[in-house]
Amino acid sequence: MGLIALALVALPVVLGIANLLLQRRAHGPAPAGALVSILIPARDEAARIGPCLAAALASRGVAVEVLVMDDGSTDGTGEVVRRLAEGEPRLRLLRAPPLPPGWSGKVHACWRLAEAARGTHLLFIDADVALAPGAAAALAGHAARRGIALVSGVPRQVIGSLGEALTVPAINLLLLGYLPGVGGAFTRLPGLGAACGQLLLFDRAAYFGSGGHAALRGTLHDGLALPRHLRAGGWRTEMVDGAPLARCRMYGGFREAWRGFVKNAHEGMATPLGLPVWTVLLAGGHLLPWLVLEDPAGLAAALLGLGLRAAVTRRAREPWWTVPLHPATVAVALAIQWNALLRTALGRPAAWKGRAYPAAP
Incomplete structure (x- = not known):
């Protein structure tokens, strides 16, 4: 059993080392004449939207406009944005129309934001994301310099509770340890495309040329669906190191994190064919070693797993x-x-922020 565990953990360790070496960092300058539209769908985000907007408006190195779509909030989100927009011509508040049948809420809000945006580049962020000052310029520069339609990255995840620590770090572990090329543009296959819905920068022409969010109106997992859709249409997508670009506190504890991850899991790992394979890979490589520590191979597997996790955490x-x-x-x-x-x-049905979505077949 120890040898089995060692073999199963060797795969993500080898892939992880390669991915850590291959993953690029986005850097400027932004192309001349660029305008980055920072687009924020917001539903009941009154407690978070202020810091998000302050960071977005502090962007430097490229001209920006900031658009917020108030998507039926009941907690005063729109009023917070309206007050901040007074005397700030770069900030606009929009109100989402009623959600049409077949659309998920965030995807609909993102599409409406894109329709209203004027930028050469469209940067979608969540309302709990705080951009670094140079992030918009770096992402636009990286996209233009390398001819990439969609650039994304996982922001540095702020973890403030045990419940978050038991859930959120799995994102980077799976991407760096199990996705060959970690979403790099050189991996052109649609199935190897990946992105993070918290931070998505599109070239405007590619976004509308591919149909944008409207082409995937029912998805709850735009971080997977969008890059795969673009790649299938011949566009290039890339994930970069997102930790220097932004920070985000996704959830406020275990219950919220559980509900958040469950809502879109069926569009990722949680499929009848895929999940048994993932269970063997993850349980065999990261849980089994701790059950056979008396076996030298099991101990080696446990240490390798911790080493990988430490490298990803860094x-x-x-x-x-x-x-x-x-x-x-x-x-x-x-x-x-x-x-x-x-x-x-x-x-x-999956449920999120007062909306229920039918389970995918």
Whole structure:
């Protein structure tokens, strides 16, 4: 069993080393005459939208406009934005029309934002994301210099509770440890495309040429669906190191994180064919070693798994205290995926911020 565990953890270790070496960093300058439209869909984000807007408006190195789509908020989000927009011509507040049938809320808000934007580049961010001052310029410069239609990255994840530590770090572990090329543009296959919905920069022509969010109106996982859709149409997409570009606190605790990850898992790992394979890879490589520590191979596998997690944590700039929780984080990730698969099989809708979406077939 120790040798099996060692073999299963060797795969992500080798891929992880390669990905850490291959992953690019975005850097400027932005192309001459560029205008980056920073587009923020917001639904009940009154407590978070202020810092998000302050960071976006502090962008330097490229001209920006900031558009916020208030998507039926009931907590005063629109009023917060309206006050901040007074005397700030670069900031506009929009109101989302009623959600049409077949659309998910965020995707609809993003499409409406794009329609209203004037920029040469469209930078979609979530309302809990704070951009670094040079992020918009770096992303636009990287896209223009390398001829890339979509540039994305995972922001540095701010983790403030045990519940978040047991859930959020799985994002970077899976991307860096299990995705060949970690979404680099040289991996042209649609199935190897990936992005993070918290930070998506599009070349305007490519966005509308591909149909943008309107081409995938029912998706709950635009971070996977959009890059794969663009690649299938012949456009190039790339994930870069997002930690220097932005920071984000996704969720406020375990319950919120569980619900957030479950809602779109069926569009990723939680499929009837895929999840059993993922269970063997993740449980065998990261949980089994801890059950066979008396076997030298099992001990070696456990140490390799922790080493990979430490390397990913360093690159992602996540807290070091989350590293010893690695086996529990993997176990929770698998529990989330199996929960999502069972919900889909039972036809139970995904729910988020007061909206329910039918489970995908």
